Each structure stands twice: as structure tokens, then as C-alpha cells.
Amino acid sequence: MSKRRKNSFTTWIGDLVDDTKDFVDDVLDRAKDVEKDVRKAARKVVDDDKDDKKKKSNSTRAQLAGMHAALADLTETVNKLAALQLASAKAASARPAVKAGAAA
DSSP, X not given: XXXXXXXXXXXXXXXXXXXXXXXXXXXXXXXXXXXXXXXXXXXXXXXXXXXXXHHHHHHHHHHHHXXXXXXXXXXXXXXXXHHHHHHHHHHHHHSOOOOTTTOO
């Protein structure tokens, strides 16, 4: 509220009009903010619903297929490494032991 001055009727009417204008401006500013926030929230809800439907159907299947492929690759790699380790162990046991002073 504005500060009060002399007690005349015209001053009182002027203060009343000024206070009313300030009040209306504040109400309109808040209404604009509320309207903007409501539109933003509604947009988010609609966008999230569309995205959720797409993600649920495609994402889960894609992830599962990716996991199966990764598991197959990992199994193949482990089998190759096991075969190499076995071959290396057989080759090491098949070599005769050479003593340092026995050659030449």
C-alpha cells in the first residue's frame, strides 16, 4: 500500500486508484506466471507419455538383444583364451628342460 498523505477526498481517491492498479498488476503478473508454468507442465506430461511408450517397447527389446550378443561374444572370447592357455601349457610341458651349462 502507498503511504498516506493529507486527508483530502481527492488524495484518498488517488491513493485508492494507485493501490488498485498495483494490485491488478500483481494479479496479472502472477496469472501470467501460472499460465506459463501450467503450459510447461502439460507439455512435459505429454512429451513424457510419448517417450515412455516408445522407450518401453523398443528399449527393453534392444537391451535384451544387446545383452545376448555381448554374452555370445564373451563366451567366444573366453573359449579362445582357454584354448590358448591349454595349448601354451601343453607346449611348455612338451619342451625338454635345458640346463644353462649343458649347451656347447
